[in-house]
Amino acid sequence: MNYIPVSQLGERPLISILSTIFHELPDGVISGAGADDCAVIDINESSYLVVTTDMLHRMTDFPKQMSPWQIGWMSAAVNLSDIAAMGARPTGLLAAIGLPRDTDVSFVEEIARGMRDCTREYDTAVIGGDIDTHDELTICGTALGTVPKGEL
Known part of the structure; x- marks a missing residue:
């Protein structure tokens, strides 16, 4: 097997490779990894549940000039925009936040306010998540939404 670094391959081709591994879908899952x-997920006679996740990092996604509030807003917005692209109404956002040990609590509070303000703007809320220590600020959001079957 040839060595190919993921940085050389790129995101879309890597997703395509992984989609061939994760191609088996359980009953009720209409579309899974890589399709969109x-x-x-088929949840009842009239609606689908749509779910997305995005991971963001300090070094690659949040320029130094961004305020913590802007970091929070962006972290929510990238997930909610995927839900909107499917024609769905957002149900909620889960946020897992990895923080360096020396992060000031006020910085984290402002990230949370940015997330809260973004989710409020789109008539939803942060409904859960996780906090952990990490080498660099890392925020992984998971958004959920529902869409009538004829409007996906």
């Missing part, structure tokens, strides 16, 4: 930014 959201998985689509």
